[in-house]
Amino acid sequence: MAFHHSPADDDIDTSVGIPRTYAWVVFALTFGLLLSDYMSRQVLNAVFPLLKSEWALSDGQLGLLSGIVALMVGLLTFPLSLLADRFGRIKSLALMALLWSLATLGCGLAQDYPQMFIARFMVGVGEAAYGSVGIAVVLSVFPKHLRATLAAAFMAGGMFGSVLGMAIGGVLAAHLGWRWAFAGMALFGLLLAVLYPIIVKESRTSPKRFATAASKVVDSAARPLRTLYSSRSVIATYIGSGLQLFVGGTVIVWMPSYLNRYYAMGTDKAAGIAALIVLSSGAGMILCGMLSDRLCRQNAERKVSLAIAYCLGSCLLLSAAFALPVGPAQLVLIGLGMLIAAGTTGPAGAMVANLTHYSVHGTAFATLTLVNNLLGLAPGPFITGKVSDVIGLQAAFQLVPLISIGAALVFFYARRHYLRDVAKLRGAPSELKVGPLACEVQS
Template sequence: MAYHTPSDDGLADDNPNVPRYYAWIVFALSFGLLISDYMSRQVLNAVFPLLKVEWQLSDARLGLLSGIVALMVGLLTFPLSLLADRWGRVRSLALMAVLWSLATLGCGLAQDYNQMFAARFLVGVGEAAYGSVGIAVVLSVFPKHMRATLTGAFMAGGMFGSVLGMALGGGIAAHVGWRWAFAGMALFGLTLAVLYPIIVKEGRIAPQGTQGAARGQGEADDKPARLPLGSLFGSRSVRAAYVGSGLQLFVGGTFIVWMPSFMNRYYAMGADRAGAGAAAVVLASGAGMVLCGMLSDRLCRHSPPRKITLAIAYCLGSCVLLSVAFAMAPGALQLALIGAGMFLAAGTTGPAGAMVANLTHRSIHGTAFATLTLANNLLGLAPGPFLTGVLADHLGLATAFQLVPLLSIASAAVFWYARRHYEHDARCAAAAAAAVAARAPAMEVQA
């Protein structure tokens, strides 16, 4: 019996009307901006040791500088994604990049902790909706059977951006000062922000059928046109996907933020070497996003529920590897286990993104990924660094790192709950999507 997902609705097209070469150009530029996003976000981590000494900061206050960005992303991603869907995704993405780049420049100009905090606040505002709107743009120009691969690969840009932000930021800070590290990240982002709207055109990336539907919604104000929004939280599986993804990112996001400090304190590395060492660990996480997403699509193309089983395995595997690693003394074996654990910790990104895409209507994918981003930040990326900093102040960073991987067990339990209900929820979502597609022609006639 063939398995049907909500992507089999009347609006879905396994071969979007976009030339493949142009689709990859859109991906490359969107991916580049995501790298800039995370370079601007994570360069701060590379200079944590320098700021701690210069401004006499506690670990909790350092963690707050990182957590405020994730908090603003979590709070603003939903409304700003809705605004981007209405105002234009391409223009919105370009303006976001300009804002976070200028705010990153402001970090380099900050004279005290309060000014740095305000600049980081604006970095978070600028970056708030980029991930959700950017992945919606990417998914709109590629076939639906590539969703886990594309989601994992695109979101891996965050890891690669973190790698570059920490490695380059640490190197720049060690040679010319930490202020220039922020300036370098800002220049890269501003350059891409100018190029993006010149090359990526709104009219070329709009999926077939969506423009007419948008006109029908805007002019006729039909209540049925709003029905797809119900799929954002309409099933147990999609709600579990949000929560499971957020809990797992508590683990991965925390280690990304604090790894340079861990290298500095327990391996006696300077800012440049600590940044480079931490970057290698984060690179393993980025590779995990890509390769685990590809594995999910390859093994589970004809059985989407198996992707959730793989997500559970990734959670439990990462928990074991990281728990063992941080119980060991510093050394090569510990670093190898940390790298392997981070590889698996990020593996849930592709399956979780595919679940959200399959259980929500394609016309609201930007909003759906905004909801996923909201969960990722409010449950994981925002509280993780701060709570770990609080634990580090009281117990030491090494002990805090031993406790963090336990959150993966909770994530695995949530994904197991999603696995139990996925097939039923997917059939219901597919039926609802088909009903919406059947009403679309009538809406266009009324408009």
């Protein structure tokens, strides 16, 4: 059954009146802070071998240092994003960046495992709501038909930040020691935290500019918070996205260690190769998001089908890769698998934006981030580390891609209800005849 509605029924275009040049400046600075966010988070992966040796840590303990950040992001993203939606997104973003940068500096000063754990805990607190609030700011200054591309491009900043964090961190650690790896990430974040509120202004990006127009939106928008959980497809989107990121997030965290152990690479070389694999994932996020926007303008349901295809394709490629012996062929397959492993980010982001009211998009993406972290980014590295302690990292990696099958099944469930739920949110009849001015629900 197909569902159609007029473009007039779509949610309000919050980019009206914002110059495109200013919009790109906002994107660049917000993207820069996202780079800092993930550089501070993932630099730890590059120094895993050094910490393991210096402090005699198990893989489970190392995985916990990574997982605690994702856990705090998951637990705090919703309340902090809700506060940011209500009290000012721009000031909130600057304060978050200041906190995670200072906490990253604390990682470099840690003298033992407990101190490092506390510092990583505070990194997680600082980063908790940045991704959700940052993407809400970006979407608010661009036209809504670019949502999948922008969501994918913005979230790809996490991958590029991971690349820079691991690559630069690996080089700094190899030449100056692991403490300078953390210090370098901290200084970059502090600089951007100071510049951001000076250039990006709340008055030009806040959805409160549309408070009057919002009162004219259909009755379902009068209670916008309910749209965060009121449809089966949005809940399924949250879960499917989280399960798929279990795979991509785990490979990113443990790849430097995998290369160090099975390819006998040094810290800097292992971090560099791992960074290239992560770069492949980031490029894939953007390409998959662009593909989603291009193919789904006339058929909104295709974005869900693409998400399913990305899940199953990554499962096939990564399973084949980790079944091979070490060597160039394995690395190529890992790169190809990671190219599409995070491809669900763009479609999932666009689906969440289309299924929730614009005034709570920060909180909606917080909910997505919450599930991404609680189902994927937090348990993935920790569980894999525990499994690795028992059967080895190679065998653990062979099990990880199977999670994508579960993600594909959940997205398939979302596909069955997506168009009906979007039509319900917009106040449109569940099924309308296609006329000259009618169109499919757009991203």
